[in-house]
Amino acid sequence: MTIRLPAFDYLTPETLEDAAQLLADPERSVVVVGGGTDVVPKMKRRQITPEVLVSLSRIESLHGIRIDESGACTIGASTTLAEIHDSTVVPEVFAAAAGDVASPQIRNSATVGGNLCLDTRCNYIDMSDSWRQASGYCLKDGGDTCWVAPRSNKCWAISSSDLATVAVALGGSVRLTSVRGERLIPIEALYNNDGMSYLTCAADEILVELVLPRGNGRATYRKLRRRGSIDFPLLGVAISARFDDAGMCVFARIVLGGIASAPLRAIEAEEFIVGRQLTDEVLEEAARLATQPARPQDNTDTGSRYRKWMVSVFVERALGDVAGDRA
C-alpha cells in the first residue's frame, strides 16, 4: 500500500522573486521543496503538514553548475545529486560524496539544496504517525520530552546530510534569498547544533546556490554506513587540508557529520595538526582529539558507543587520505 499524502497546494513559481513572495505569506504554512525526497516522506508520515509546497523546480536559474573566473564552483540549488556526481567540474570530493547519498533512484530526484537543508533525523521521529503516537510524541514533534535523552531540554536529532559535512570542510558558502534581499553566508553559519532549529536562516529564506571555493589542497570524505547504498551516514568525516613543500600541514578542516545536529568541526584536532607533519603518531593523536567533541546518541543504527569509537578510526583514515605519501 502506498501511504497517502495529506492535502496541500503545490505551487511552481518560475522566478526566484515569485518564490520568495510565496514563502513570505504569513497566512499559510509554506515549505520549499526541491526533489521532494525528504519533504514528501515526512509529509506522508505526518511529521509536517504544510498547506503549501513551493517547488523550485521551474526556476531556471537554480539549475546547473558554473565555474567563475576565480575558479569557484557555484552549484544551483535545484541541481540533482546525480548531476553533481557525474560532473567533471565540481570538486572531486564533493562529486564523490554526492554519489554516496542514498540510492541512484533518489539521487536522480534529490537536489543539492534539499540535501543541504535536509531535516535532522532521529529514529524516534522518522516514523509513522501511529508509531509516534504509541511512543508519545517527542520534543521535535510537539511533545515535551526528547526520548533519546529524556533529561535534556534539547533535541538530539542528527544532521544526516553527506554534502553539508563536505561543504563545511571545503569552506563553502550559500546564497540565501528572501523578500528582504539576498545574502551570502559561510555554510558553516547555516547550521545550528540543535535538532529542532537546525538551520539559522529564516523560514522564508530560500537557499539559492552553494559556492565552493577553488580547492588548492587535498580533501576527502569517508562515510560509515551499514550497506553499500541507501543508508544515511552513521558518521561522515570530511577533511580538507593543505601542506607546504616540506609536507607540513598549513591548513586543516576536520568536519564530522551524522554525529550531532549540525556538521561538527573538530577544532582541537585541526589546530593540533596545523604546523605538523602527519606522522602516524600525529594522526593517532588528532583522531583522539577529534573524538572529544563527538557525543553520538542512540538514535540511529549501531548505537552511540560504536559510533563514538568510529570517529577516531574514520578521522585517522581520512587524515591518511589527505596526507597521501606525506611528502
Add this chain to the structure above:
Amino acid sequence: MTQSFSVVGKPLPRVDSMDQTMGKTQYVDDMTLPDMLVGRHLLSIHAHARILRIDTSRAESLPGVRGVITGSDLPITYGILPISQDEHALAVDRVRYVGEPVAAVAAVDAATAEEALGLIDVEYEPLDEVVTLEQAFADDRPILHGDGLGQNVHRSAALEFGDVEEGFARADYIREDVFFFGGNTHAALETHAALASYSQTGKLTLWSSTQVPHYVHRTLEKVLELPAGRIRVVAPAIGGGFGGKTDPFSHELTAAKLSMVTGKPVKINLSREEVFYAHRGRHPVLMWIKTGFENDGTITSMRFKTFLDGGAYGSYGVASLYYTGALQPTTYRIPNYRFEGVRVFTNKPPCGPKRGHGTPQPRFGLECQLDKAADHLGIDPATIRRRNAVEPFSTTVNHLRITSCALVECIDKVVEESGFAGKHRQLPSGRGVGLAVGAYMSGAGLPIYFNDMPQSEVQVKVDRGGGVTVFSMATDIGQGSTTMLATVIAESLGLEPADMIMVTADTDLTPVDLGSYSSRVTFMAGNAAVVAGRKIRSRVVQAVADELETEPGSIVAEHGRVGVAGDPDRSVSWADGVRLAIAATGPLVESGGYTAPKLAGSFRGAGVGISPAYSYSACVVEVDCDAATGIVKVERVWLAHDIGRALNPLLTEGQVEGGVYMGLGEALYEEHAFRGSLHRGPSLLDYKIPTALDMPPVETFLIESDDPEGPFGAKEVGQGPLLPVIPAVANAIHDALGVRIDEVPITPPKIVAALREVSRGRPGRVGPVTIPDYEFTRLTRVEVPEGFVTP
C-alpha cells in the same frame, strides 16, 4: 539405472517469467472491481491494554464511509494450528502488541478511509507489558492469554532419546555454549493484500496474497460462519512469501466481513509498517548446547535447550518450538539426545515460520559449537563434520527416517571448490573462511490439521486439440511451483513445459494442495502430478498402441509425438493420440494424489520433523573483515546442495542464491528489534536487508542423489540452502579475526566490541552467557528406534 529425460534437468525459463519481466503480472493490488471500496485498519498504539470502549459513530457518519467493524463483529477465534486458536481478526477486549488491528473501515477511497480511522474513539486501560524472556518467566506480570498474574509460557517440550548421561560419561571432551539468534522478518517485496467480493447470491470470493489458500479457506469458513462451498479463495501472482504469508491474517477476514456488510468489493493492502506488525517471522531464540565428544570428534551425547520469544499469539509457535530441536540429528549421528524448549508470549508482533522454520537458529548454534569443539580437539572443520555425518538410508535417534543423503559429497564439493583446506587458518588476518552444513525437510510429513486425505492433489484435463490443462492448488510465491508442475506433466507426456495451461491456487477450480510451506510443493504436488501425468500418458499410449496394432510397452511419447520408439513412420501427433484415447475410453481427465508415508513415532512432538526426504547443504563463506570498523565484506560463497534431482537447474540455482542472500541478510544485517515493545524501525530504510552491492558472487553446486520417493528423484531447495550460510559466516569471521560472535546478527559494533575485549586480555566473544532459570518438567524418555546403531 540411468534415466533419460526430455525436459527435466534442462535450465528452461519459468513459464510465467515473461509476464513478470514485462510488468504484466497481476498482483492483488493491481486488481479492481466495479464499486470497489478501500479498507484500512486502525492499529493499537498500546502494547498491552484493555479496550474499555470503542465508539465508531463519528467514523460511520463521515461521508464516503460505507462500513466500520470492530472485534465484536468477528468474535470467533482462529489460528493456523488447531491447538492455537487464539487470534481475533480485530482485537476483542484486549490488545497485545503495538500495531494490532483494532477496527476496520471501508470507504469510497483511501483518503476517506484514513480520515475515518482518526474518528474512531478507543478508550484503553494500559496494562503492564511483558517484553523480555525474563518478564515472561516472572510470576508478577499479567498473563497475556488469561486473567491475573503469572508466567507467560505458551508451550514447553522435553524429550530424551537414548541416555544423555551415559553419553556424556563416555565423552573425552564436553563443552557448553550459549547462543542467541535475534528475530528477523521476511520482507517480501509485495506487501500483503486481499480483495474480497461478497455477491448477492451469498457467495464470497477472496483474492489474497497468501501461501496457503486452503487454510485461508478453512479460516474464512470458521470465522465468517459460511459454508466452505460458498467461499472461493484465489491466490493470484504472489510477490514473495518466505513464510510471511502462511498464516490466515486479519485483513483477509476484515476485507471479507466488510464486503459482506457493505455488499461491495473491498480491498485491503497493508502498508509496509503493517507488514512488520503482521510479522510471523523468525523467533528470537536463546540456546544452550552441551555436547560430548570423543577425542576424534565423534559426538557421544547432546543436550539442547531453546527459549523462544513468541510474541503475542500462537501462530505456528508450537511447531516452531519443536523444530528448534528436531533437525539437529538429521545431519549428525547423535547417539543420545535431549531437547528441551519453551516458547513464551510477549507483547510484540507474533513470530512464526520464516524460511527454515525454527531450524536456522539451532543450526547456527550447533555449527558454531562444532567449530569450537574442532578447534579444541585439533580437528579441521570438514573432518569433524564428515566424521559425524549421517548415513543415507538410516534412522536418527529421534526417529526420523533418512533416505537419500549426499551430505558428505556436499561437504567435499564446497571444501574442494573453495580451496578451504588451503585457506582455513592460513589467510592473512582479517580474511577467513567458514564451513557449515544443514538439512531440511522436503515437506512436513503431516498436514496442519489431522486428516487422512492426500496432502496434494493434481488434476489434468486434455482438450481434443491436445491442449493440456493442469489444475493444482499449489501456490507459486516466486519459487516456481507452477513451472515445476508444468515440467513434471510435460516430461510425462513428451511435451514442453511452456505448452502446459496452468490453473493454480483457486479453491473453486483446483484440487487441494495444502500450500507453499515446509518446502513441500515439489515433493508432494510434484509426486501427485507424476501420478496424474502417468495416467494420462498410459491412456494415450494404450490408444495409440491399439491403433498401430502393437504393444503399449513399445510406445513412447516424446517431442510431441506418440508412437513406436525409433520408428517415426509408426507414430501419431500428440493431438491425434489424444483423440484416439478420448474415442476409445472417454474424457481424458485424470488426477493424482500424494500422501506422505506414515513416519511419525508415537511420542508427543513426533509429528514435527518427519518428512519423506531431507535435502542437504554445505556452505563455505569467505570474508574480508575490517578489524577497526567491524565491517564484514563477504567475498564469495560456495554452496553445494543435495537436491535429489534438479527438475530445472535454473530455478534450483535461483533458489540457492535466494537462500544465500537471505542467510547473509540474517547473519550480518537484519534485526526485527524493539525498544521496549516498540519496533525499532518498521520500514525498509531502518530494517537493513542487503542491497545488490552487498551481495557477493555465489557458486552453486547441485548434487543429485536421486531420491527414491521424490518426483523424478527431486527433493527440496527453497529453504535448506539458507541454513548453513549463517553459521558459515560466523565461523569465517572467527577464522578472520579470532573472535566469536555467538549472536545473530553479527553487526560491526559486536565485532569491534569483541576485538576490544581481546585487546584487554579478555576472551574475544560477544554473546549471551546465561539462560533463564526455567525448570523443564515432564521429560518424555523415548527409546532409540529399532535398528539404531550407536556409532
